Amino acid sequence: MLQTVESPERADALSSFRDQYLKALGLMLLSRVLDDKMSSLSRGGKINGGVFLGRGQEALSVSLGLALRKGDIFAPLIRDGAGRLAFGEPVIDTVRTYLGSALGPMRGRDGNVHRGRPLDGLFPMISHLGTMISVVNGALMARRFKKIEGTVGATCIGDGGTSTGSFHEAVNQAAVEKLPLVLVVANNQYAYSTPNCRQFACQHLVDKAIGYGVAGHKVDGTDLEKCLKTLAFAVAQAREGKGPQMVVAQLLRLSGHSAFDEASYVDAELKQSRLGRDCVKAAADHVLRRAWADAQTIRNFRDEAIREVDQAVAQVQREAAPDPYRENWCALASPHLSDGFEIPGDFQP
């Protein structure tokens, strides 16, 4: 269906938003394909440890990644594959980290979602929830010391993570320091198996924002258009010096906690509700309804994503694994201060 427009400016704005929407959809499809591939490799025994999927959270995550710019800081959480891709993380970094390639950013020393390139602004998460917020705060404080202006720091958390002490300390810290922080809370209704009713007792998680003295925004996390607009607004507010912004999205995790969790505990009614709809499918339907692209174009997005992911997997599977006998086993940047536990050649297979 063609849109009726009133002015060239409005037409430009619409065209620009359409392009952004299509770009977001392409990244969401790529993220979904990548997730599916990691899940498949895991079931096939090719991946050690957990696989954590972003299924159902792509619209929210991609919107944050697209709202950020080069030079910003992003500390994603476990379901932010789409946001990572939008921020510029190459597909091969994901594959190399899951497969433990020595050529990956973590070189086999850490795996799965614990990946990043801190000097490029992409911070690798640790497993302890809430802890990345203050790390981003510190990076933003450093930029203030260095008089670097106009950059934003963003990080993500789930409903469960809002219960941690780290979350509380860090949001308060960001508010006290008036930092350009964007904190995205994906309320996906379950922290592993624990439902919202056993996680918090406030009416809505965004109600916490006012208590900390930060701006709060609500958004339907299954609606790409709303996510794109809300995240763009929140990031712009932070960039303009309006202080920390908390965005709380309502959505449903469309997978288990990890690839091996069947998620049998998820309420059937929730699955049937609007929260349970697949944001990727909803975004694709929206594109077709608005005639922003045809079905073949969307199939092409997906085919291209499959090709890119398959190519990355094929390449990484040919790469060398880390060699424990060539590892220096030194945790310090100052190796002359290591404590002498490393005795080269003391153990041979």
Add this chain to the structure above:
Amino acid sequence: MSITYLEAIREAQAKALADDPRVFIYGQDVGAFGGAFKATKNLALEFPGRVLDAPISEDAMVGAAVGAAIEGMRPIIEMQFADFSTPGFNQIINQAATLFWRTQVPCPITIRLPSGGTSGGGPFHSQSMEAIYAHYPGLIVMTPATVEDAYSMLLEAVAIDDPVIFCEHKYLYYHLKAPCLPTEAMPVGKARIARAGRDLTIVAYSAMLHEALEAAEEMAGDGTEIEVVDLRCIKPLDTDTVVASVARTGRLLCVGEAFPWGGVTAEVIARVATEGFGLLDAPPQRLNAKDTPIPYHHNLWSLHRPTARSIVAAARNLLQM
């Protein structure tokens, strides 16, 4: 003119701030107030905007330090008491200590821990946390026992590209004085022979060095020559200097103010047993605080931790073995 251990810490921070624009201080009450112990007195005035009060949020303080370090800064975090580092423990051991290993990005942060007991401190203002931090890969742990080391090692801590846990002893803050600040220093990771002797080696660090030296002086009256080793830094631990001393004396007594289970004294004995078992003429011994929380009343506190008196008793016992 003289300078105290506490003033040396203040002066080291002033020098670090003056010499390096990447340095800033972040902690509770460190700004205009100058810190609970005045270790940052007037620094906020001298270095505007670089000495920042933090909310009571040890977790977030350390997290922020890690983020700032990634961006190239060299933060100094003051924990008001070593005991209060436990709410920040997670960020120290999981975030700061793992960053370089995981990413090859250095994490040059210094975390100052006002440590150890003073009379009246009680269970929550007296703890010695060094062994817990030394357990984790990726951390350097310093335990200066002299004014000179407090100054030079703190400057080195700030310069090192790794997270440093700087355990400064509160009991030494005002008691210990030196004529002036040092102009040179031993390298980090090297222990020091604080007193030479040939009959028995006492290995100590932090405030226990002074109890050990007092014990050695008392025993010198009996004609016993005690060698006292000041570890200075417990991670890395200078095993060579300790083993060399045991080679001279044949007997080892290790003294620490921390709780007895595991810890620095156990580590030293394990290393000597592994690397210098044949040098020992008697079973190595160790003396620690008692295995209870640290008591409040002076009478209880003064017997809870090792003292010159209890060290003399332990040393005499060891000499008879």
